[in-house]
Amino acid sequence: MDIANALVVFLNFVFIPAAAYGAQLALGALGVTLVYGILRFSNFAHGDTMAFGTGTVILLTWGLQAMGISAGPLPTALIALPFGIALTALLVLGTDRAVYRFYRKQKAAPIILVMASVGVMFVMNGLTRVLIGVDEYRFDDGARFIMDVRTFREMTGLPEGLALRSTQALTVGVALVVMVALFWFLNRTKSGKAMRAYSDNEDLALLSGIDPERVVRLTWIIAAGLATIAGTLYGLDKSFKAFNYFQILLPIFAAAIVGGLGNPLGAIAGGFLVAFSEVAVTYPWVRVVGYLVPGYEPSGLMQLLGTEYKFAVSFVILIVVLLFRPTGLFRGKSV
Amino acid sequence: MIRVEDLHRHFGGFRAVDGASLTIETGSITGLIGPNGAGKSTLFNVIAGVLPPTSGRVFMDGEDITGLPPHTLFHKGLLRTFQMAHEFSSMTVRENLMMVPGAQAGETIWKTWFQRGRIEREEAELRRKADEVLDFLTIRHLTHEKAGNLSGGQKKLLELGRTMMVDAKIVFLDEVGAGVNRTLLMTIADAILRLNRERGYTFCVIEHDMDFIGKLCDPVIVMAEGKVLATGSAQDIMKNEAVIEAYLGTGLKNKDMVGA
Amino acid sequence: EEIKLGISLGFTGPLESMAPDMQQGAELAMKEVSDSGLLLDGSTVTAVTGDSTCIDAAAATATVERLIASEGVKGIIGGMCSGETIASLENVAKANGVVMISPSATSPALSTIEDDGLFFRTSPSDARQGQVMADILSDRGITSVAVTYTNNDYGKGLADSFQAAFEEAGGSVTVNSAHDDGKADYSAEVAALAAAGGEALVVAGYVDQGGSGVVRASLDTGAFETFVFPDGMVGNALESNFGSEIEGSFGQNPAAEGPGRDAYLAMAEEAGFDGTGAFSAEAYDAAALILLAMAKSGSSDPATYKDSIMDVSNAPGEEILPGQLARALEIIAEGGDVDYVGATAVEMVGGGESAGSYREVQITDGKLEVVGYR
Amino acid sequence: MSDTTFGNRGNRDASVVNPKGRGTIDGTRRSGPLGPGQAGDPFLIGEAMTGGYGKGADILHDCTIAVEQGQIAVIVGPNGAGKSTAMKAIFGMLNLRQGSVRLNGQDITALNPQDRVKAGMGFVPQVNNIFPSMTVEENLEMGAYIRRDDIKATMAQVYDLFPAVAAKRRQAAGELSGGQRQQVAVGRALMTQPKVLMLDEPTAGVSPIVMDELFDRIIAIARGGLPVLMVEQNARQAMMIADKAYVLVQGANAHTGTGEELMKNDEVRRTFLGG
Amino acid sequence: MATNRQAASSSSRWRAPVLFAVLAVLFVLEGTVRNSMFSGSWNTSLAILNMGLISAITALGVNMQWGYAGLFNVGVVGFLAMGALAPVLVSLPPVEGAWAAGGTRLMGALLVGLGTLAMAKLAWTRTRSGIATTAVLIAGFVAYRWLFDPAVVAIEANNPARHGNIGGLGLPVLLSWAVGGLFAAAAAWAIGKVALGLRSDYLAIATLGIGEIIVAVMKNENWLARGVMNITSIPRPVAQEVDLQNNPDFVEFASSWGFAAAEASGIWVKLSYMSLFLVVLLAIILLAELALKSPWGRMMRAIRDNETAAEAMGKDVTRRHLQVFILGSAVIGVAGAMMVTLDGLLAPTSYNPLRYTFLIWVMVIVGGSGNNWGAVLGAVTIWFLWIKAEVWGPALFALLTAPLPDSAFKSHLLDSAPHMRFIAMGLVLLLVLRFAPRGLLPEK
């Protein structure tokens, strides 16, 4: 019984939250990694693209809700999602046209593109706030829990509870599906291979008859889709606040880098690594140990480090991982 | 000068260099040939410290130099050129040469603040030496050109020129001839011979152009599938059945269609 | 004369959602006074706003510098967050001799700062709130809590003063740990808090920041069911974010019971904004105090009117509520005394900060309900 | 090969920017209209081409290169003569100030490179001629990107021609040795099944035995009706198989003739073909 | 070609002076013209300039790392914070009782900590045994915590409302600028040792991490600098405005120039700061230019151009990278110390990456990376815009929305006016990059 309790505590406070958070980061990192791999720069505007995408999804969700449309036990936002993606893709394509294309034509140094993306970040940042405001919004309807603590306790009779939110399951599921789909797309379809070819050798892609502008458009559309999906799932799970989407950029980049920038598989692994190291390292093991070692009552919390240092710790872990895997988690074949 | 003992370098399961042992005698110009993918460049990279070996040892003048980083080997007198020219493209041709010598006072940051006079003297000396080298290589007219603007063959000359800025003991040349005009290649061959004769450099040369190998090298080492296949004089090698089958071939089959 | 007052608040940055209601509160008071035409021979009052960003001391300093040097404001309502407030006070306001009244900087450090008599605040020091919160908990018979605070001078100051007071009263704090605002995820924090346990969780954070994130994650994992909310958390967002999920949780924020607050809420509604927004009422009071002090001292020069602020804010005199500023100006013009009560029952103590009366609130049927005042 | 990834500037940091595979050609350029060809044109001709890179000085000066149906044309010349530049000019990879390029009876001077591929031109550049992180097989598939028909047969032919590469078909092309890469590059161009094939030093760095195979194959291709235009430094072999040969010096035509004629010309042999 | 080149170089010869002159004009306008665009106050103008100069020094540091060596430092905020600690620890008056409470113990703990690391390293190089090394580390860590924890508790318990920190040494604040540089250099050394010479991702992750770690330590280690409770009243190297205002000579001097005492005192103080900052800035530029125009600079360019070849030509690339990384970080540290001195405040919560890492990067790139003067120009320009965007953004917005009819939509838009600060900033950045894609003053 006690082992069961220990397990439940662990699952409830460490495993499930970290997995969901990891999936959220992973989805964000996928977008960053894709743009890095194919368009060759770190897109600092990605966080704010996520915010913008989510903003449009929220507005559409409200519209749908006003019309009385819902998705049963699933959040209405899922119905709005495709339209949100379409709108975001339009905005992003417009940005490419107005900003990035110029530098591509000029063959400007890629760092200039990075800085241009900072400019875009500022503008989108403002745009999102003008669009939907600075407040916090919850737009999660439908069933919030697949399993909540009370039900679990009643079902199992254990003193410890376990909760699993539908958005958590959704996020993890979607992250994995999206990753597999992206992997399949890039490695098996002609367009995907064309994108990789462009990423590998722009000039030669041209000489093989690949239209580079088509590749770029496709990349942006997929990136916008990823951003909107990531942003919406994150928003559903937590809540939407424009400001937070800039903050999430940092862990997203960490995830993308440690996974090996430009590598979709790495993005996923990196996301989970960052999330688990944040949650697990600062976790006080007192209750788990308490269940496992009967009769032992530790005086402290058995916490390695305070949660204030969680981000710091996760970085140390990332560096250590890189030291032992000097080529990133997934080296070799990238996008 | 260089002794390689049972060297292995594997990439995953693939054995690019698979137990190669060879010696490069002091004062020789040793040729290294072999089919594409035989492991020649990999062997070079392991000797020059760019890649760590999977196993095996490399000795230079009896000293174990396995796995030493390239900059250390440089100071021991082991220089190399790259299969694909590695010039400093945004610097002028002369600067490309002047940066080579180690132990310049001006490379120590605080000396650049307090010892301007000394640095200027050293620079003048370096400039003189660089110009000498440029004369030797017949590219003096390119002194102030950006190295990035040179054509393929001129970059190869510059690669060679850098090895002349200091007193090297042994120089590894990786396919200096690929993509170089044949007339120019013969000039390069002459330059190599002169360095060998006049300055006593030892050379180890990878090349697919048999004329070039024949003119320069003795002995010639043939590699195939990561191992040494044969060693001998250029004439012997060119008659060796195994080498002909694996590497040299017997010429065009479609001769009859030529000029049709 | 056209009198300009500066409003320096964090319109962008982590607390950007609080700022507009505060600004509107301050402007409401100025408009009221302007419209009355009774201030210093019919002077008008205009507001000049500046963005203090709340976290960037340099930007805040530059903003206040601009307000004073270029706009020529005679007083400043602001700053918003304690750190930024201290920086602009020490570097700019003191140097130029301009009065600053902050509606919301609650750090205890501001009580003892050397301010040349220029700094006031209409919110109480967190040293006091900690005491009040401890009292509320003791009265409810709760003896063991976990505390999480937003990692800044406000959160830490409040958490520490609360811990001291609560332990003094015999309670125990199982853990007192920080959370950073604006993080993407609070699972780790909540896991740690849950492991430490406690009957309730004290969330000394901001409702539209990490505070909500922590509450959300706690609810989702079933870590805590009852929460204790100090001022940074008591806001409408609490109802809309959580509603009945946090049924039975309680807290307190600086606010006085009674007609002043009601009057203010009505005025705000009429003016089209949310008067219950955190520190909105304090901002109204801050502006009103400056203007009344000007009238009292007969001058818009901060060097002169700074000394009248304590005077108008405290007894003796006729009590003044929001919406009665015209009346107050009349009294002053007649040479009478006023005791400004305003929207938050202003009572200045010590070096010029609100003594602080708090209302105790509780979530009942998903709504914030006032259950008493302290 | 010089590393100009960062425009000869600093910053080799791969964690903000991806240094891999940046191009030099403006991929955003749109094609202009096709013009009429001229009577009596060879299959492919770049006529009186003058131009250079970007805003720099002219590198080609009134240079003309042509190849007839079913023939092999070879360009030789000293390093830096502008051989590669001429090839690129024919392929639309730099802006010509003067001159025109005509293919199969149409003036294609205004087309961008992508559209020239669609018009039936295939090209193997001198450097950067593979997709390094894609497998050998994918490299070949990319060669057939514009084809809609079944490519299996062609691929089998290519593997037949380069057995060393066939053994490595699942390996990333970037992990191959210099000579093996060169074979993949030529294989990629063959996959296109172009109407005209342009090769820039296809034999650089390949071993003698493979070089002979390659030349054999090129002859066979040409005799099959596909015109081949190539730059070569292994000049003697190249001259042997050339129906037409051009010697370029400093961006201008210095000598033109059949391979045999030029081989017989002492001056040409001594100065450009290496004795 | 020749004419082309000449045209280019003659335009670039004038480019720098012209751009600096334009910038100067902006500051003069800010100081003299009062309208909706400018504030017409020298105090504002100089305040912006002073912060701009500090940003310029920071940008110089980043430029050394990026422009000279191609090292990507995303932890600028951390090195600034490192430097910011210096004035607190060096120039603040000692805290009464703090040293007695736990000072010696603390020092002992720090020594044990460092000693442990050194021993572990020794154990590793001597024995190559993971177990021995781990044992050393664990033993050291236990000893460290045994010394450290009580000391911290004691120090933090010492008058926590006002102090609770270890306090400073009471030394002149100008000294702390140099110390700030040393602190940052030490941090850079540690990171560089781990991360340089490996793949470039390490440096990105490591610097990103160190930025977070240093700020986290500053926020949470109250004994060090009171954590999030902030340190205020940091000593100044220049006069106090209030003292000047009370000085009759000064008041007279001010009025002879036609300034009110308060205004004049502000200007005086800012000018004093400005001269100090300028001295530091120019000294750094001088040293940097001397080095850059020497074989050292040539070597750095070679390394940046082609690491593999430079390594083969005997240059120890890793060591050189470490050197510039340390130097650049030291410069950033100096800037950090200068900044708290100017603010008179250490507020760890304000150290966020957007402001102190990305904005600095924008400055460097907009200025033209690799060019010292470019970094300075970019820094001052961007800082000016960053501050002015607060006013210009909403003004622009008002202009744009003016033709709209009054409606809920318009009022919603007007409510969003403050966010125009970001939009304006973004647009300006994009415009500059558009018209000077290689930066305002590209590297020659």
Ligand SMILES: Nc1ncnc2c1ncn2[C@@H]1O[C@H](COP(=O)(O)OP(=O)(O)OP(=O)(O)O)[C@@H](O)[C@H]1O
């Ligand atoms: N990084 C790598 N990963 C996997 N395999 C590699 C790698 N580098 C080289 N190889 C393999 O090792 C073998 C030897 O390569 P190497 O470059 O040494 O050949 P080489 O003898 O120099 O050939 P060439 O004459 O064509 O230059 C090749 O088959 C190549 O595919």
Ligand SMILES: Nc1ncnc2c1ncn2[C@@H]1O[C@H](COP(=O)(O)OP(=O)(O)OP(=O)(O)O)[C@@H](O)[C@H]1O
């Ligand atoms: N991208 C470029 N930008 C500017 N100049 C260039 C560029 N590429 C080549 N050049 C210059 O153009 C001239 C011709 O170069 P090209 O590559 O056509 O020579 P090549 O005849 O192919 O020589 P090689 O036999 O060495 O390949 C050379 O002087 C070279 O410096």
Ligand SMILES: CC(C)C[C@H](N)C(=O)O
């Ligand atoms: C806006 C407020 C919640 C600010 C907080 N009281 C502080 O002092 O920082």
Ligand SMILES: [Mg+2]
């Ligand atoms: Mg090779």
Ligand SMILES: [Mg+2]
């Ligand atoms: Mg060429």
